[in-house]
Amino acid sequence: MYQASQIRRFEIKQGSSKLIYGIGTDICDIRRIARAVERHGERFALKILTEAEFQTYQSRSARFADRGIRFLATRFSVKEAFSKAIGLGMRMPMWWTRCEVAKLASGQPTLKLHGELLEWFDAKGLKAHVSLSDESDYATSYVIVEDEK
Numbered sequence: 001m002y003q004a005s006q007i008r009r010f011e012i013k014q015g016s017s018k019l020i021y022g023i024g025t026d027i028c029d030i031r032r033i034a035r036a037v038e039r040h041g042e043r044f045a046l047k048i049l050t051e052a053e054f055q056t057y058q059s060r061s062a063r064f065a066d067r068g069i070r071f072l073a074t075r076f077s078v079k080e081a082f083s084k085a086i087g088l089g090m091r092m093p094m095w096w097t098r099c100e101v102a103k104l105a106s107g108q109p110t111l112k113l114h115g116e117l118l119e120w121f122d123a124k125g126l127k128a129h130v131s132l133s134d135e136s137d138y139a140t141s142y143v144i145v146e147d148e149k
Contacts, residue, residue, distance in 0.1 A: 018146050019146065019147045020144065021124075021147040022144075023084075024081035024082055024083065024145075025143075026078070026084070026140065026141050027138055027139070027140045028074075028080070028140070030073040030134065030138060031137055033069055033139075045072055047097075048075060048096045048097075049072065049096075049097070050099075050100040053075055053100055053101065057072055070134050073134060074101070077139045078099075078109070078111075079099050079101070081141040081142060082099055082111060082128065082143045085128070085144065085145040095117065097114070098115050098117035099114075099117060101132070109131070110128075124149070125147060126146065126147060126148065128143055128146075129146070130143050131143075
């Protein structure tokens with residue numbers, strides 16, 4: 001049993017209107033992504049990645065093929081989780097190449113949206129938080145989208 005002094009209390013500031021808009025999570029089998037690349041080659045990566053992501057994918061793949069596949073799997077996973085968090089799945093304005101996984105100077109992952117998806121997201125006053133990881137055979141991600149209006 002917890003003592004009252006051990007329980008942290010979180011209070012919402014009066015007048016704050018931040019709400020959770022959506023939560024998305026995804027786990028991706030990295031071996032499945034590797035098989036897709038074997039079958040379809042770079043066409044598969046080009047379908048999933050933005051230009052900037054594709055350049056990183058190519059440079060990582062050139063050094064170690066496994067690193068490129070892991071990079072592609074984590075991006076696939078984040079975009080799936082994000083599509084779930086915004087409640088659209090993979091239908092317009094959400095599309096693979098309109099959502100880019102970038103990182104802040106601190107290394108923290110963030111999303112950089114493009115085109116119609118960016119317009120839709122901004123019009124709704126949304127903000128996304130991303131976490132991603134990979135280990136052995138799996139990549140996983142978690143996205144929380146806040147409504148800041």
